[in-house]
Amino acid sequence: MSDTSSWELKFFDAAKNWRKYQFKIISKYIRRDTLEVGPGTGNNVNYYKRRASKITLLEINRKLTKSLKKKFYKNKKVRVLNSDIYSIKEKFDTIMYMDVLEHIKADKREIKKAISLLNSDGYLIIFVPAFQILYSSFDKDIGHVRRYRKFFFFNLAKKQKLKLIELKYFDSIGFIFSIINKIISTNNKNRIGLGIKIWNNLIFLSIFFDFILKNMFGKSLLCILKKDDQ
Numbered sequence: 092m093s094d095t096s097s098w099e100l101k102f103f104d105a106a107k108n109w110r111k112y113q114f115k116i117i118s119k120y121i122r123r124d125t126l127e128v129g130p131g132t133g134n135n136v137n138y139y140k141r142r143a144s145k146i147t148l149l150e151i152n153r154k155l156t157k158s159l160k161k162k163f164y165k166n167k168k169v170r171v172l173n174s175d176i177y178s179i180k181e182k183f184d185t186i187m188y189m190d191v192l193e194h195i196k197a198d199k200r201e202i203k204k205a206i207s208l209l210n211s212d213g214y215l216i217i218f219v220p221a222f223q224i225l226y227s228s229f230d231k232d233i234g235h236v237r238r239y240r241k242f243f244f245f246n247l248a249k250k251q252k253l254k255l256i257e258l259k260y261f262d263s264i265g266f267i268f269s270i271i272n273k274i275i276s277t278n279n280k281n282r283i284g285l286g287i288k289i290w291n292n293l294i295f296l297s298i299f300f301d302f303i304l305k306n307m308f309g310k311s312l313l314c315i316l317k318k319d320d321q
Contacts, residue, residue, distance in 0.1 A: 103190075104134045106287055108294040109262070113189070113218060113313075114138035120214040120256070120315055123184040128176060128205070129191035133159045136169065143185070144168070151175050176204050183208055187216045190311075193235045199247070206251055209318040214256070217244070220269075221260055221312040227273040229283065244314040257315035264297040265290055265310030 103109075118139060125143035127135060130150055140146065146169045150156045156173035163169040172179075186205050195201050205215055220230070220238045230238065241258055248255040260266075268290045275282075301309060 100131045103287065104132055106291040108291045109265075110135065110138055112261070112294055112298060116257075116261070116313065117187075117216050117218075117315065118142055120216055121185050121187070122214075124182075124210075125185040125187070126179075126183040126208070127187045127189065129188065129194070130159065131155060133162055135187075135189055136163075140168070146170070147172060147183070149174060149176060149179070176201060176208070179208055181208070182210045182213070184210050184213045185216065186213070189216075189218050190220070192217055193219050193230075193237060193239070196236055198236075202247060203251070206253065206316075206318060211318060213318045215253075215314075215316040215318070217314045217316075219312050219314075221309055222266075222269075225266070225269040225273060225310070227269070229272055239312050241312065244312075244316075248314075248316055251316075254317040254319055255314075256317050257313055259306040259313050260309035260311070261301055261306060261313055262294070262297045262310040263300040263304060263308060264293050266308055269310050 114135075121139045121142040123143065124145045124147075125139070126147045126149060128149045130136070130148040132155070133148060136146060136148070148159055148163070148169065148171045150159060150171065150173060153173055156171060159171045163171060186209060188205075192198050192201065202215070202217075209215060220235060222240065223238045226235070226238050241260075244258055245255065247253075268286060272283075272286065297309070
């Protein structure tokens with residue numbers, strides 16, 4: 092995730108309640124040979140390492156790659172590659188983009204390549220920020236090209252002839268925080284860090300309201316696609 096600054100990674104790595112919520116939703120789709128694209132600091136591995144038999148971390152940022160290799164050099168289960176997805180030839184049972192796709196300009200091309208790397212019955216898991224109306228200076232500063240709506244993935248699944256397993260908005264409380272963030276439009280890292288900390292501590296409210304409101308809206312959008320070659 093080369094467009095992501097170190098301070099943003101630090102703040103969101105500390106948002107453990109959010110990460111736990113994400114992986115609780117998707118854990119059953121993570122299996123066997125797993126590829127995570129844009130792992131950043133690699134902290135996500137802690138949330139799914141028991142689900143996968145083999146893990147490949149694909150990171151294009153050289154500095155982050157060096158850090159990842161140092162972090163996982165004793166773990167024979169984890170392989171770290173400094174490359175983009177277009178150089179990959181092997182196939183996987185699960186491929187994940189955890190808040191990464193929004194940093195990639197050629198997102199449709201990226202997804203098409205990822206699909207080609209899935210084994211039959213493999214899963215493509217994508218978490219992205221939702222609703223372009225929420226796009227703010229903060230998005231721009233941390234390298235977000237865009238935010239997403241459901242129809243993007245619905246049309247993609249139809250065109251690529253993939254089974255759409257999940258397509259839901261998540262984090263209703265985060266949606267409210269995103270509106271506030273857009274209005275305030277601050278570049279102060281301390282304020283941003285405080286806002287992320289408060290939001291993370293209120294994730295339990297998102298879990299409640301996402302259920303009550305049936306995922307009608309949220310800060311994030313989850314898409315899970317399944318490849319069926321039969």
